[in-house]
Amino acid sequence: MKLEHIGIAVKDIEQSNELFAALFDAPHYKIESVESEGVKTSFFQVGASKIELLEATSPDSPIAKFIEKKGEGIHHMAFEVEDIDAEIKRLGERGFKLIHTEAKAGADNKRIAFLQPKSTNGVLIELCQDKG
Ligand code: ZN
Numbered sequence: 453m454k455l456e457h458i459g460i461a462v463k464d465i466e467q468s469n470e471l472f473a474a475l476f477d478a479p480h481y482k483i484e485s486v487e488s489e490g491v492k493t494s495f496f497q498v499g500a501s502k503i504e505l506l507e508a509t510s511p512d513s514p515i516a517k518f519i520e521k522k523g524e525g526i527h528h529m530a531f532e533v534e535d536i537d538a539e540i541k542r543l544g545e546r547g548f549k550l551i552h553t554e555a556k557a558g559a560d561n562k563r564i565a566f567l568q569p570k571s572t573n574g575v576l577i578e579l580c581q582d583k584g
Contacts, residue, residue: 453531453532453533453579454500454531454532455501455529455530455531455532456501456502456530456531456532456580457495457501457502457503457504457529457530458501458502458503458504458526458528458529458530459504459505459506459526459527459528459529459530459578460503460504460505460506460524460525460526460527461506461507461515461518461519461524461525461526461527462505462506462507462524463507463519463524464507465483465492465493465494465505465506465507468494468505468507469483469494469505472496472503472505473496476496476498476503478496478497479496480494480495480496480505481495481496481497482494482495482560484559484560485509486557486558486559487509488556488557489513489514489515489558490508490509490510490512490513490514490515490516491506491507491508491509491513491514491515491559492506492507492509493505493506493507493559493560495559495560502560504530504559504560506527515527527576528566528575528576528577528578529575529576529577529578530564530577530578530579530580531577531578531579531580532580532581532582533579533580533581534581535581536555536563536564536565536579536580536581537555539579540552540553540554540555540565540579543567543579547571548567548568548571548572549567549568549570549571550565550566550567550568551565551566551567551568552564552565552566553565555579555581558578558580561582561583562580562581562582562583563580563581563583564578564579564580564581565578565579566578566579567579
């Protein structure tokens, strides 16, 4: 696995795009909404990894609930795998609890699945694989 991106929950993605563009001295390279997750995302390339900003598009979005509970900040870490179906199976067999037991469509042309943070020391972990 390699660290593909870190997801950061933000209240106002337009404002945060400006903030992170100033931080990295480079603009985001894409904005994309994922309706099924109720989020609008933007991506910054930072070396070999990326930063994904996430803004809720509805009050019942997981990002809205996260910000309500914990405020803005690091939401998840995403690891790229070569075969997401095999990894879901392997991790399930090792006793990890998965939020998605089947890979689903995510942002940035990826198939994704999330693990339950309860089974990973409180860290929300996303597995992702390029659709190619
Ligand atoms: Zn992500």
